[in-house]
Structures are given as C-alpha cells and as structure tokens.
Amino acid sequence: MEIGTAEVRAGETTTGYVEATELPTDGAERLPIVVADGAESGPTLWVVGAIHADETTSLAVAHEFVEWLDPEGLAGRVVCVPNANPAGLRVTGRTSYYHGDDPNRYFPAADAEATRPPRVQEIIDRRLFDLVADTADALVSLHTSWVGSASYVIQPRVTYGRDRTEDEADALATRLTDLTAAFGLPVVNQYERSREVAEGLHRSLSGAAVHEAGIPAFTPELGGRYVVEDDARRYGVEGLKNVARALGVVDEPPRTEPQLEAPTPSPRKRAVHPPTDTAGVVRYRVREGDVVEDGEPVADILTPHGEHRATVRTDRPGYVLSRHEGATAYENDPLLDLAVPDDDPLVVARETDGE
Ligand SMILES: [Zn+2]
Structure with a gap:
C-alpha cells in the first residue's frame, strides 16, 4: 500500500x-x-x-x-x-x-x-x-x-x-x-x-x-x-x-x-472585535491573554501627529487571543481576535443556515 x-x-x-x-x-x-x-x-x-x-x-x-x-x-x-x-x-x-x-x-x-x-x-x-x-x-x-x-x-x-x-x-x-x-x-x-x-x-x-x-x-x-x-x-x-x-x-x-x-470559562468562541469607527494610528491598551470586560477601552486611535483621536471599547467580554498586525486601521477595521462566551450549540443543523 x-x-x-x-x-x-x-x-x-x-x-x-x-x-x-x-x-x-x-x-x-x-x-x-x-x-x-x-x-x-x-x-x-x-x-x-x-x-x-x-x-x-x-x-x-x-x-x-x-x-x-x-x-x-x-x-x-x-x-x-x-x-x-x-x-x-x-x-x-x-x-x-x-x-x-x-x-x-x-x-x-x-x-x-x-x-x-x-x-x-x-x-x-x-x-x-x-x-x-x-x-x-x-x-x-x-x-x-x-x-x-x-x-x-x-x-x-x-x-x-x-x-x-x-x-x-x-x-x-x-x-x-x-x-x-x-x-x-x-x-x-x-x-x-x-x-x-x-x-x-x-x-x-x-x-x-x-x-x-x-x-x-x-x-x-x-x-x-x-x-x-x-x-x-x-x-x-x-x-x-x-x-x-x-x-x-x-x-x-x-x-x-x-x-x-484559559483565563475565562468554557464554552468560548472566536470573535473579531471590536471594530474602530475612526481611522488612524492604533495604540493598544491590551495584549494577548488579557481578560476584557464589556465596555472596557482596548485601544486608542491617534492622529499621524500622535494626538488622541478616539478610544475604542469592546462591548463583548472575553479574553484577547491576538492584536491585529500593523500600525494603522481604516474605518471599521476590527482590532482584536477575542475568545468570547459561546451561546451557540456545538452541534448544528446544516439546513437552517440557508447554505
Ligand atoms: Zn493559518
């Protein structure tokens, strides 16, 4: 064989x-x-x-x-x-x-x-x-x-x-x-x-x-x-x-x-979150492994001159798997991979999702 x-x-x-x-x-x-x-x-x-x-x-x-x-x-x-x-x-x-x-x-x-x-x-x-x-x-x-x-x-x-x-x-x-x-x-x-x-x-x-x-x-x-x-x-x-x-x-x-x-309880699922409303230079306040609460600021968005422009908060709790690579973000770019609580079943019907 x-x-x-x-x-x-x-x-x-x-x-x-x-x-x-x-x-x-x-x-x-x-x-x-x-x-x-x-x-x-x-x-x-x-x-x-x-x-x-x-x-x-x-x-x-x-x-x-x-x-x-x-x-x-x-x-x-x-x-x-x-x-x-x-x-x-x-x-x-x-x-x-x-x-x-x-x-x-x-x-x-x-x-x-x-x-x-x-x-x-x-x-x-x-x-x-x-x-x-x-x-x-x-x-x-x-x-x-x-x-x-x-x-x-x-x-x-x-x-x-x-x-x-x-x-x-x-x-x-x-x-x-x-x-x-x-x-x-x-x-x-x-x-x-x-x-x-x-x-x-x-x-x-x-x-x-x-x-x-x-x-x-x-x-x-x-x-x-x-x-x-x-x-x-x-x-x-x-x-x-x-x-x-x-x-x-x-x-x-x-x-x-x-x-x-894991620093948070099971079951967890992937989420790419939060997006930034504001384009600019990203400065993270969190890093991989950190636990984040609902509403917590996770990054600041700066102007090219280094001035503060916006604060990005997560509205999902969980823990940080990754920060996204690179120095900048465009409008609506997500900033983190998070592990968030999973309310969905692991076993799912194939027909119900309109494939
Ligand atoms: Zn890969």
Missing part, C-alpha cells in the same frame, strides 16, 4: 510525496509526506502543517512530532504532511502564488456553489482531501495566528442533516471534544455556523474534514507567524503526542492535565 508515493511498511517510517499538480515550468508541485506505520494495526492520525506557509512554528511542530514517533511501538499509523503549501514556503507567504488563493479555503463542500471551474489551488486541495477522507480517523491542521498571539485550539462546529443524523453528529462531537481536550490548549469554538460559511471556513481543512468526511479534526493556533516560537512549538508537539496517546496510536496513558488554562 502507498499513501501518495510513500510506501506503507509496518514498523517503519517512510517518506514520499503527494503529487499536487504539474508546474508550467515542468516538473511537479509535490507535498512532502511522512508515514509512520505501527507494527500493530489501529487508527490513523493525520497531521498537516504550514498550509499557510509563513506559519513556521507549524512546520517545526510537524517535523519534531514525526521524529519523536517510534513506528515499532505504534498501534496504528501517523500520516504527516509537514508543508501543504510548497509554493508559499518558497517565498515565506501565507497563500500559494498560483493565483494568490488561500489554500485553506478550497477544500470540498458538497453544497459549495461552483461559479467557475476549479482553479489549481482547489484541485490541489481536492487531491489532498481525497487522501485524508480515505485514510484518516482524526486530523490536526497546524496553524499559527498573528504575531504575538496566544496559543489555543479552534474547534469546528459539527453539522448534521446532510451526511449524518443528529445522533451521529453528537457522537462525532464527543470524539472531537475528547481530542481537543487531549491537545491541552484553551479550546475556542469556531464562529457561529453562518459566519463560518461566510468566511469560507467550512472549506478549511479541518472544517471540511468534519463536515464532509465526518472525521474529528481541529486547528491549533500556535502563537504567531514568521518565526518559530519555542513555547508554542512545545505546546504543539506535546499536544500531538497526547492526541496520539488518546487515540491509542501511542501506547502510553494520556496526560489529563491541560498544558495551558
């Missing part, structure tokens, strides 16, 4: 490639793949890194995790694509340079409206996704967020109505929450379903794995991008080790203590 071009051999770690697409300058775009196949059979854990290729910590975490694995001692298999975006990696870019498309927004969605024939990034995503859907029992899509971000896990919502019943969705959600708990970082649920779809995040790798393939999948955000952050790298590697233990792929008792406690 092969996964991509990597031969699967019991008790060994092998490497190969996923043939992604032909290049116009000849040769092929290939995604590197590492397969650690256990001496004993068991579930298959997929780990995908650096699909946003400027998220260098995710690449380091993938490399270090597969190096740690001892295939002779595994019951099951780990399949790792450390870099799912070679075009981005060559230029330290978030997207691929084929058409500038975000590679993490083109995975399959059965009800995605095709307004045009698929472009190359969508074709590549389909090829990778088909391998995942055929072989994965769980998937971790490694990411980082803006410079200076907190580390946390984004947990997709679980849909029912098209591919599974509500009971099946509940069972899938239980498997998912067991794995995100095992990863051991604060869990932040994805946006409410309508916003998830509007942002194209139902077609992210972990979103599509859950919604389309019924595979428990999630997205760690491991600190900020551009440089490998050592704390975030350790959280990522330890999180993956513990997911492998929780799945039974690695025969060790899972650690039950979280790696990092």
Whole structure:
C-alpha cells in the first residue's frame, strides 16, 4: 500500500510525496509526506502543517512530532504532511502564488456553489482531501495566528442533516471534544455556523474534514507567524503526542492535565472585535491573554501627529487571543481576535443556515 508515493511498511517510517499538480515550468508541485506505520494495526492520525506557509512554528511542530514517533511501538499509523503549501514556503507567504488563493479555503463542500471551474489551488486541495477522507480517523491542521498571539485550539462546529443524523453528529462531537481536550490548549469554538460559511471556513481543512468526511479534526493556533516560537512549538508537539496517546496510536496513558488554562470559562468562541469607527494610528491598551470586560477601552486611535483621536471599547467580554498586525486601521477595521462566551450549540443543523 502507498499513501501518495510513500510506501506503507509496518514498523517503519517512510517518506514520499503527494503529487499536487504539474508546474508550467515542468516538473511537479509535490507535498512532502511522512508515514509512520505501527507494527500493530489501529487508527490513523493525520497531521498537516504550514498550509499557510509563513506559519513556521507549524512546520517545526510537524517535523519534531514525526521524529519523536517510534513506528515499532505504534498501534496504528501517523500520516504527516509537514508543508501543504510548497509554493508559499518558497517565498515565506501565507497563500500559494498560483493565483494568490488561500489554500485553506478550497477544500470540498458538497453544497459549495461552483461559479467557475476549479482553479489549481482547489484541485490541489481536492487531491489532498481525497487522501485524508480515505485514510484518516482524526486530523490536526497546524496553524499559527498573528504575531504575538496566544496559543489555543479552534474547534469546528459539527453539522448534521446532510451526511449524518443528529445522533451521529453528537457522537462525532464527543470524539472531537475528547481530542481537543487531549491537545491541552484553551479550546475556542469556531464562529457561529453562518459566519463560518461566510468566511469560507467550512472549506478549511479541518472544517471540511468534519463536515464532509465526518472525521474529528481541529486547528491549533500556535502563537504567531514568521518565526518559530519555542513555547508554542512545545505546546504543539506535546499536544500531538497526547492526541496520539488518546487515540491509542501511542501506547502510553494520556496526560489529563491541560498544558495551558484559559483565563475565562468554557464554552468560548472566536470573535473579531471590536471594530474602530475612526481611522488612524492604533495604540493598544491590551495584549494577548488579557481578560476584557464589556465596555472596557482596548485601544486608542491617534492622529499621524500622535494626538488622541478616539478610544475604542469592546462591548463583548472575553479574553484577547491576538492584536491585529500593523500600525494603522481604516474605518471599521476590527482590532482584536477575542475568545468570547459561546451561546451557540456545538452541534448544528446544516439546513437552517440557508447554505
Ligand atoms: Zn493559518
């Protein structure tokens, strides 16, 4: 058996490639793949890194995790694509340079409206996704967020109505929450379903794995991008080790203590908030990890001369995941990624959101 071009051999770690697409300058775009196949059979854990290729910590975490694995001692298999975006990696870019498309927004969605024939990034995503859907029992899509971000896990919502019943969705959600708990970082649920779809995040790798393939999948955000952050790298590697233990792929008792406690109670969800009414130079009053109350000032907006122009307050309580990068904001630009209280259910009907 092969996964991509990597031969699967019991008790060994092998490497190969996923043939992604032909290049116009000849040769092929290939995604590197590492397969650690256990001496004993068991579930298959997929780990995908650096699909946003400027998220260098995710690449380091993938490399270090597969190096740690001892295939002779595994019951099951780990399949790792450390870099799912070679075009981005060559230029330290978030997207691929084929058409500038975000590679993490083109995975399959059965009800995605095709307004045009698929472009190359969508074709590549389909090829990778088909391998995942055929072989994965769980998937971790490694990411980082803006410079200076907190580390946390984004947990997709679980849909029912098209591919599974509500009971099946509940069972899938239980498997998912067991794995995100095992990863051991604060869990932040994805946006409410309508916003998830509007942002194209139902077609992210972990979103599509859950919604389309019924595979428990999630997205760690491991600190900020551009440089490998050592704390975030350790959280990522330890999180993956513990997911492998929780799945039974690695025969060790899972650690039950979280790696990092959230400063606000669960359940939490993502919010990009607050926007500024006033354009100008942004000076933050808060930073990642800070707890904010309803009405609290979080930033000042200055003139180019440095004079105070406006104060921006949050009208949602929560804690700060990231400040947005850059010195300035235009009218209505959001300033923070927040983890806010989540009143929406984790398991949601697919038909009710008008997709
Ligand atoms: Zn990312």
